[in-house]
Amino acid sequence: LHDNSKAVFEAMSKVNEKALYSKVHQNTDTILLSDDATIFAKPHLEINIDELEASHGATTGSLDQDQLLYLQSRGIDEALAKKMLLKAIENEILDTILDEKVKDFVINYERSSYV
DSSP states (O other): OOTTOEEEEEEEEEEOTTOTTEEEEEEEEEEOOSTTOEEEEEEEEEEOOSSEEEEEEEEEEOOOHHHHHHHHHTTOOHHHHHHHHHHHHHHHHHTTOOOHHHHHHHHHSOGGGTO
16 A cells, blocks of 8 residues: 555454364454555454464565665666555465466556555
C-alpha cells in the first residue's frame, strides 16, 4: 500500500464438526510503502471441532531499508530499487501458485491498479 491508501483484509474460515483432522491456515502480509498507508487486518477462525490443525496471522511491515541502501550503493535509484524489491516479493508469491490460469491472471494484472 502506498500514499494514503487504506485496505481491509477480512477473512473467515469455518470448520464444522464433520471436518475432522482438517487443516486451516490464514495469513496476510502487507507492505506499507508510506507512513500514511493503513491496513486493517481481521483474520477470523470459527472452529467447531477439537481435532484439526489451525493458525492465523497478520504481519505488516515496510521494505527492508538495508536492501534498499545496498541497491542504491550500486547506482540504482530509489524508485527502481523499490520496484525491484517489490518484484522479488511478487515472484516469491507467484512461485507458490500451482494453477496456471490463476498464475497467468496475476502476472498479467495491471500492477498500477493496486500499487
